[in-house]
Amino acid sequence: MALDVLWLSLRYAGLAALFSIPPAVLLAYILARRQSPGRDLLDAAASIPLALPAAVLVYYLLTRLGLLPVAFTWRRAVAVSVIYTLPLVMHMARAGLTLVDHSFENAARTLGASEWRVFWRITVPLAWRTLLAAILAGAARALADFGITAMVAMASNATQTAALLLLISAAVLAALYAGNRLQRGQAPA
């Protein structure tokens, strides 16, 4: 039972990470590099979920959007998790992308590279540590979300809940630890 629940958590956390990380990194790149008029507004809008308590958002989504009394399906759970994970990953990724020296990107452009190629061959490899740290933090966040959901679902069995709590905590800890090490410029041992 506990393993089933853990597997469920990992699966949905993985899905949430998958749906939130690519748009978050793309948004981070746009915010870090492009001079567009709505940049600050976009930045603020994308950060709103960070400023709202999770309970408020969940309540809003469930009531105002008419989701109650519909059952809490996994799709909706993933959607809520994505809304929370995206700004976190975006902020961390943006910090990493901002640190990449423009002169490398400009050199690549003058050497005939398209914007797509500049992003994949220059920006991402130069910012990979922070990007990976951001992805790990996002995954840990999503996992923690689903851990709680899953534990509530199986609250009747105290021993299994404790075991699951330990497993999820260990996974989150490992992800965050690796992320921190990466951000400081050291590869995890």
Added chain:
Amino acid sequence: MIQARVAVPGLEVEFQAGSGITALFGPAGAGKTLLLDAIAGVLRPRSGRIILDDEILFDGVARVNLPPRRRHCGYVSRQWALFPHMSLRDNLLFPIARLARLERRRRVKEMLERFSLEQAASRRPESASPAERLRCVFARALIGEPKLLLVDEPSRGLDTGLRAEWHTILRRVREETSLPVLLATRDLETCFELAGNMLLLDAGRILQSGPARKVLDQPASIEAARLLGIRNLFPAEIVALDPGRNTSRLRLETFELAGPYFPGRLLGDRVWLCMQPGELLVRPHNGAKPQSNQVAARLERALEMPRSVRLEFAGAIVADIARPEFELQKDNKEWLVEFPPHALRVL
């Protein structure tokens, strides 16, 4: 051939340059890098028109603005910007990724040989020597066979060894190709050693342009003369002009000088007398009365230069003298400074 009229905030210039090296000479903040960035396409000018050979790279009116990748400009920027996560060989492969494999190999091999980089090819930039990095930056800029090479001298300055390497590479580019090169530099010696033509840039505008030698010999204005580091600049008035005998007289603050006829000048014109320190003749003053065009001057300071001694006299007169000559007279304070008439130039 590059023709450019570029206006960006802080820069407004118009020029054209053909094959060979054209130096953009000016102090820091003159707009040299802005101009190179605008031509390379990494900076969008506010207005203007840039044409390379027959292709319009930028036209503010027609709203043409080719992206950097389609401009065919090799750019050696101030930062060099060798990609730190690639080996030197991969840095060379980056601009030619679209070519067929055999052609890529051929070009990389040729460049590695031409720039003596075979030994360092598999190293990352951080473990290559500064000279190897420098050669690789030029090889990378040239491997895509650009139509124009833009070179920005590093702002930190190069040490003597690297400067020699830098000069060697540029001289070879000039000799081996007919590629037009725009070289931004703050070093006058670099201009004269390498460049056929120069543009004198100050505060975002071109003060003077033309063959490098001519620009130094005949600065067009007092600002140009100051920029070129000409030290002897004195306000003067033309008090006599005789085209028949090809003579003139200039009255300076405390003395008068005889000079050649100055075409285009009128009697009573206020001008600047301009002389290079090396053009003045100096000898110790042994008490005799100064001859024509000689002025008695008191030595205030003697500065060691790499190949001579620079003497600074009262009245802001500066002259260069050969070291052995100065050694014989180094305790002497009273000197005679001669302004040879043929070397007098007015601005």
